Amino acid sequence: MTLTAIFIATLAASILRAATPIIFAALGGLVSDLAGAINVALEGLMLVAAFFAVIVSVYAGRWFPGLPPALLPWIGCIAGVMSAMLMSALLAFFHLEWRGEIIVCGIALNLLAAGLTVFLLVTIVGDKGSTASLNSPALPTLHIPGFSSMPALDTLLNGESRQGHHVLCYAALLAAFALATFLERTRYGTWIRAVGENREAALTAGIPVKRVQYVALLLSGLLAGLGGVYLSMGYLTLFQAEMTSGRGFLALAAVFLGARGAWGTFAAALLFGASTVLATQLGALHIPTQLVYMLPPLVTITALVIAGSRRKLR
Amino acid sequence: MSSLFFDNANAQSGRREALRLTIAIGAALAIGFCITLAVSDEPIRAYLALLTGALPEFEWSHAQGWQVHRIVRFGSVIEDAITLSFLGLAILIPFCARQFSLGADGQMFLSALAAAAVSLWIGGPWYLVLPAALLAALTIGFLWGLIPGLLKARFGANEIVTTLMLNLIAVQIYRLIITEVLRDPHAGMIATPTLPDSALIPILVERTNVSVMLFAVPFAAFAAWLFLMRTTWGYEIRVVGEAPDFARQTGMPVARAMILSMAIGGLFAALAGLHISNALLKRLPVDLTPGIGFDGLVVALLARNDPKNVPLTACLYAYLRVGAQAMERTADVSREVVLVIQAFIILFVVAEGLFAGWYCVSPAGIWQRWRRTGKDVLEARQ
Numbered sequence: 002m003t004l005t006a007i008f009i010a011t012l013a014a015s016i017l018r019a020a021t022p023i024i025f026a027a028l029g030g031l032v033s034d035l036a037g038a039i040n041v042a043l044e045g046l047m048l049v050a051a052f053f054a055v056i057v058s059v060y061a062g063r064w065f066p067g068l069p070p071a072l073l074p075w076i077g078c079i080a081g082v083m084s085a086m087l088m089s090a091l092l093a094f095f096h097l098e099w100r101g102e103i104i105v106c107g108i109a110l111n112l113l114a115a116g117l118t119v120f121l122l123v124t125i126v127g128d129k130g131s132t133a134s135l136n137s138p139a140l141p142t143l144h145i146p147g148f149s150s151m152p153a154l155d156t157l158l159n160g161e162s163r164q165g166h167h168v169l170c171y172a173a174l175l176a177a178f179a180l181a182t183f184l185e186r187t188r189y190g191t192w193i194r195a196v197g198e199n200r201e202a203a204l205t206a207g208i209p210v211k212r213v214q215y216v217a218l219l220l221s222g223l224l225a226g227l228g229g230v231y232l233s234m235g236y237l238t239l240f241q242a243e244m245t246s247g248r249g250f251l252a253l254a255a256v257f258l259g260a261r262g263a264w265g266t267f268a269a270a271l272l273f274g275a276s277t278v279l280a281t282q283l284g285a286l287h288i289p290t291q292l293v294y295m296l297p298p299l300v301t302i303t304a305l306v307i308a309g310s311r312r313k314l315r
Numbered sequence: 316m317s318s319l320f321f322d323n324a325n326a327q328s329g330r331r332e333a334l335r336l337t338i339a340i341g342a343a344l345a346i347g348f349c350i351t352l353a354v355s356d357e358p359i360r361a362y363l364a365l366l367t368g369a370l371p372e373f374e375w376s377h378a379q380g381w382q383v384h385r386i387v388r389f390g391s392v393i394e395d396a397i398t399l400s401f402l403g404l405a406i407l408i409p410f411c412a413r414q415f416s417l418g419a420d421g422q423m424f425l426s427a428l429a430a431a432a433v434s435l436w437i438g439g440p441w442y443l444v445l446p447a448a449l450l451a452a453l454t455i456g457f458l459w460g461l462i463p464g465l466l467k468a469r470f471g472a473n474e475i476v477t478t479l480m481l482n483l484i485a486v487q488i489y490r491l492i493i494t495e496v497l498r499d500p501h502a503g504m505i506a507t508p509t510l511p512d513s514a515l516i517p518i519l520v521e522r523t524n525v526s527v528m529l530f531a532v533p534f535a536a537f538a539a540w541l542f543l544m545r546t547t548w549g550y551e552i553r554v555v556g557e558a559p560d561f562a563r564q565t566g567m568p569v570a571r572a573m574i575l576s577m578a579i580g581g582l583f584a585a586l587a588g589l590h591i592s593n594a595l596l597k598r599l600p601v602d603l604t605p606g607i608g609f610d611g612l613v614v615a616l617l618a619r620n621d622p623k624n625v626p627l628t629a630c631l632y633a634y635l636r637v638g639a640q641a642m643e644r645t646a647d648v649s650r651e652v653v654l655v656i657q658a659f660i661i662l663f664v665v666a667e668g669l670f671a672g673w674y675c676v677s678p679a680g681i682w683q684r685w686r687r688t689g690k691d692v693l694e695a696r697q
Contacts, residue, residue, distance in 0.1 A: 101666040106665060109659075110662075113658030120350075120654070250475075291490045292491065
């Protein structure tokens, strides 16, 4: 009995771990989509954030040896998020000021991120693959004490190793809650939804449409940036070329699947996290790895089809 | 985009577009140069390698007369340009229906696989093998292109997500079949056996892989143009792309146009697949790099929805790509800088308002803007 409970708790914990970057990015995609300026560049934003988080945290330590080491990952985190926001500001600028088609601009930014990170990786680290040689720090984990007598609950709350979940895992849950409240209960959240729903009506009602869209895109940059930072300073503690491996697009699918609501998107992101966990679990069996790798995209397409046919019935 | 119904505006907007594209490419190259300047010890040399590295070298000496060097490198420009032309067309046609289908990668992988498999299985004389391989590639490309179209029309599934997911699946299918079914046990790497000679597309230039597929490029571009501009289906695709509300209200088969645009795109990606398997590589390795479909995206965007421009923009882009490889070899700048340049080319090309100020001071520009909305100009003058 307790063994099953521990197994389920372990599974839930690993799903949360795998889903965290997708949750962040999907929430970012959701805000931008609701504001009528869908951010397709989530993948690139995550990649850039993951890269700069690692590089800045390492180089901050080298340039300012006086800094306490515990501070370095946080400096890296801020730098990563800032870089992602800078990229989304670029996207917002090209779309809102120069009328560039936002989807094409987003795709271009994905290419820019893929190229720029590898280019800088070669230039700074001298390696085309990863920053393994840099020995970069990770953000801390949060341990919740007092549950050591209940193994199942302890596993759920503190992970398999009982060391506690990564601080950004909690931040992802918090972000989902905060975003749902923001969109439903605040005036600015209503503005964002109004702008996406009917731009002309929002303009007529005196809502500063352009500013709202800027805010939404910057917010999506912030969230996607946190997802990227988690990848390189939590999920792994290094940066790898192309390390987002399609999570930004899974996040986009989660937005569509979640019927453009904060909790729906959150649930869809958890589903995609679960499908990647399942894929790694199956990897231990004697199934060709190619079939295993097909699983997450197949789950995504199936989920979109199911969501679509439900929408049709209604 | 807006010149669908006004043919007389075509020539003028064409000239303006050409100017815009030149400025966009120039600006992107300038950004690339700034980046090179920041990281390189010899930026000028690196950038010269990027811009001229793809060219062949001509040398004259009394003893041997004219000699051409680096023909292999220039050959690879043409090889790339052929692949990119097909991929550009594969992305351009869905674009005309405003479908952001990025599935060219997957379609190309599976078509290349189909062409190679058929070539290996059938054997026999070339007039039997090549049409069969072509047919197999086209069928697979068409069907794989059909899927995202159907998913979108039937279930409203966003085509960016589905095509990218289908790309992932296609690459895995490709790897699975090559590892498990078509693998050549005697090869040192995981790859299919070398295709029989009769299945290879005849080579035109010695020491390169420039094949007669070169002649197929203008035909393909012309066929795409003919399809879009002179057939009912093509007309429907363009109207759905440029005026979706109009198309819906006049009862046009919007769903069919959408599906068809993606499937036809798959046909052109299939040609790229055939070119890769039966002309360039001659055997398919398991680790064929995905991602070339995005280069096709740049080609399609630069061509501004006109298939006739595709061969030209493909040449331009292939030239830049090969130049980047030359730069990486001769200087201390990695070739990924070309991805950055590529991204900025896309950004500058689609940013319609960016260079608008440059021609709105000309009488033609003012007249154009006046016709669109009179208010705009008045506001701009104030």
